[in-house]
Amino acid sequence: MKLESKQQNLKDLNTFKLNSFTDYFFVVRNFEDLKFITSTLGDYKDIFILGGGSNVILPECIESLVIKVNFSGIRMISDFGNDVLIEAYAGEFWHNFVIHCLNMGWYGLENLAFIPGTVGAAPVQNIGAYGIEFSNYCYSIIAWDLLKGEIVEILARECFFAYRNSIFKQKTYKNFIILSVRVILSKIWNPNLEYFKINDYSTRKSLEDSKNINNLIEAIFDIRRSKLPNIKEFGNVGSFFKNPIISEESFLNALHFFPDLVFWEQRKDAYKLSAGWLIDNCGWRGKNYGSVAVYEKNALILLNQGLAKFDDVIGLAALIINDVYNKSGIKLEIEPLVYY
Ligand code: EPU
Secondary structure (H helix, E strand, C coil): CCCCCCCEECHHHCCCCCCCEEEEEEEECCHHHHHHHHHHHHHCCCEEEECCCCCEECCCEEEEEEEEECCCCEEEEEECCCEEEEEEECCCEHHHHHHHHHHHCCECCHHHCCCCCEHHHCCCCCCEECCEEHHHCEEEEEEEECCCCEEEEEEHHHHCCECCECHHHCHHHCCEEEEEEEEEEECCCCCCCHHHHHCCCCCHHHHCCCCCHHHHHHHHHHHHHHHCCCCCCCECCCCCECCCEECHHHHHHHHHHCCCCCEEEEECCEEEECHHHHHHHCCCCCCEECCEEECCCCCCCEEECCCCCHHHHHHHHHHHHHHHHHHHCCCCCECCEECC
16 A cells, blocks of 8 residues: 655745655554555655754655654653653654643653653754753653564764764764653752853843742743744744864964854863854854844854745855854854755
8 A cells, every 4th residue: 555645835844944845755644554555655755754843944845755643652661760761752742742741740841841842853963052952851752663663773973973973964874763861850949040150141040049940841841932933923943053073273274264253162172162152253143044034143054034935044154164163263064954
């Protein structure tokens, strides 16, 4: 049996709101669906797994079979006393998962509240915010190996998590459909407030009583609202570029061009720079290209002003990358997954 060809626009399934047409689209709801996909793999040129679509730039035409995983549910697997092992299924919304954990008294993921997208997408780019990354809490990933037609458990150390990166961004792993994630959380409330202490936010006052979970969630909401555009208003994928991590030599070279460069020393011979600051200081904040713009409140973000096309997005990104390189010697990398 082959999937019936039916053209579908993925515009409402990607947060940059790009028109993207595919002939084959399949929503995976159960185990039988997974087996069906494996048995018909040979019928398609390629496959592409879509999560919440909040970290992808899609082309106008996708020739692959596009799969969306709709498994839902959150459960406790083990209770170790102070810690708990929790499983969340791929189709859950990430933010809802974070809030559910807080309501249950399972702590750790709080700084990752309000990140758009699904649970299944979280490990792919190792989502992170305010001093915390998904990898800090990950125990393992449960996935369907499309080629072998079986369920596998991939332990956190086998995922090679790094800054906005994991094995799931590599080509060899595109045959794995993430079904659920397993995280170890704590029953003891011990929020990580380092980022908020270092950065002098106006919302800091509400963090003073860090025992109050609602205050922390409200503060995160306020910070995100001031720096990130509302997806419902303008299509975007959050940070469009990674913060570059560079050697001391490149750092000194860039410092020569920009003496007041924003940076964080990582370890000996490794410096992380703020891509947003670099783009801003190269004069790109608020600039337009086709129907794509650099957000005027945060130069790290590209916005769809309504009619953006894949080529506009990639064209503007290339102009920014070239300009920043010419002015600082730093080569920026695109953060979302670009489908070519
Ligand atoms: N800055 C400017 N001009 C700009 C933008 C930023 O000068 O136009 C400066 C800021 O003033 C600040 C520095 O750049 O000194 C860094 O800004 P911020 O602390 O807001 O963090 P970020 O580097 O912009 C990163 C993540 C975000 C995450 C925040 C908070 C990346 C690429 N981005 O942003 O993640 O929420 O830190 O932890 O790592 C995402 O990945 O989609 C994302 C939103």
